[in-house]
Amino acid sequence: MRQLRIGIVGLGNIAQKAYLPILSQADHWELSGGFSPDQQKAQKVCNSYRIPCFSRLDILAGQSDAVFVHSSTASHYQIVSELLTLGVHVYVDKPLAETVAQAERLIELARQKNLVLMVGFNRRFAPLYRQLKQQMDRPASLRMDKHRTDSVGPKDIGFTLLDDYLHVVDTALWLAGSPANLLSGSLQTNADNQLLYAEHHFQSTHTLITTSMHRRAGSQRESVQSVTNGAMYQIDNMSRWQREDALGILELPLPGWQSTLIQRGFDGAIRHFISAVSNQTAAETSGEQAIYAQRIIQQLLKNLGSA
Template identity: 30%
Template sequence: MLKMGLLGVGHLGKIHLKCIRLAKEHYDLIGFYDADREMARRVAEEFHLPSFESPEALIAAADVVDVVTPTPTHFALVKMALLGGCHVFVEKPLTETLEEAEELIELAKATGKVVQVGHVERFNPALLALGDLKVKPYFIEAHRLAMFNPRGVDVSVVLDLMIHDLDIILKLADDEVSEVRASGVAVVSEQPDIVNARIEFKGGAVANLTASRISLKNMRKVRLFQPDAYISLDFLEKESQIVRLFDADAVGIPEEGQQFPLSTPKGPRIIHVDQPESGPINAIQMELESLANSINEGKPAAVSIEDGYRALALAHRISAAVAEHQGKLPPPTL
């Protein structure tokens, strides 16, 4: 049983607290620390859990720490935890700067501790339902739209929302990025609130992503197009749809799903539509349990610190492209 301490009990931290308790076969939740001492007092009373006086004290008592604090604090707390001999789960984004992330990567290697980054969409049922399906997209389209919420506006929408999809497309494309173009606008905050990015990979695949936190509705969809399939992933509804084209006499057409005949210049073909199910999943509990399995079995984290770095690096490239594009625009006139 791993002794886990929680750093940060804000809105998301409380969710993590509950999920750690659900993962009771893996973790013994020893307590938490929060810089807001009044918040800490209330949480300690509500959840009947020890509130530590400092992050150092919590780290000294734990085997694993779960860092769910504002992004600017991630570097110092993860570094402190690694130097204190703890494995780490840290919410996305990994750090504010690439230099901080690079230092943590080297420190994780030196200490031999597992660091997992909280890109929770990796554990979304919509993605998990794909199973062993061979995915090699030529074109990716992603929309992540959210209604305005004052939480998170200390960073741009790229680090707040788009970074979820950056991690997903980097995983699915499995290729190096060759070019990034992007534009964005700050509407209600000091940072861009809506951003569109076009990402080209060395192998020729292209991704077009839009993220907005000033939408009138919520949407989290990714669509994948490849020569033999169209795949739609709805991360909000936790549903996926796979549309594939087969020769009419092909062997191995899946029995599950629906089939529709199609006449083509090359002869009759079959359109096969499948909506695979993976069942209800608590994604945060699942990602925390996966960390415990990685620690106990000596295996790499499901979402490694290197994965977190790659998503962060791409996010910074997009932010730089947005700034460059804004610099080319004429000043607004009233």
């Protein structure tokens, strides 16, 4: 049986740091090559991984069964729609597209073509977050914080919410496990309409959910705290686990063999997509799951504009 052929579009920072180190291992697939409009840069990266460098997207698609897309958000709609039209399965960095309307059209196109379309919400595949979701018993509250040392600007609030805060909203609501309603929140900006701080409160069936992000907190800390029936949990930076109950405090040591790419969910997300393509099953972050958090971000921006 022929191995699955995997291509990659966009060879910038995220592709080089998180995806190529895993894809180049070629476990039960083969890396067919890469493409980027910046051919000089693309050739250098492809040479370092000893893979073909394609000059056109359609030629890469012709040599691939599935493609990972790591280009700019503004280019997602055009690139993903072309790949789907050419009959290629697609994994794309979040968000799926620049607007919800574009994302909906891509989801419908993938459905019509019977192709796997997955959005790369890597935190859903972080082992400690998956363990927390499995072990929590009817959480009464769940809070997720993702802060930055000093990352105000240079883009406006709309870009930052869709590029970074989207991760917080998606992960928190996924952990809570059921649809949620927005109760209240706050967006603080500077004079240049750049995000300083965001905090929002949601209510799902049983859980009060809080999301928070400060862009100049002096820390890169990411944490999740949950109060549940019989236990309290805290996870820091996807690497430190603490559970407190009537018996005391349990801290799980980080497995010595576990790499950062496994801890942060990139390895799990990549392998899940490849498995979905190989077995023709739906990806966890496809369809409505792919754009649920983006709909909420759109609502936050709409509320900001009408304030």
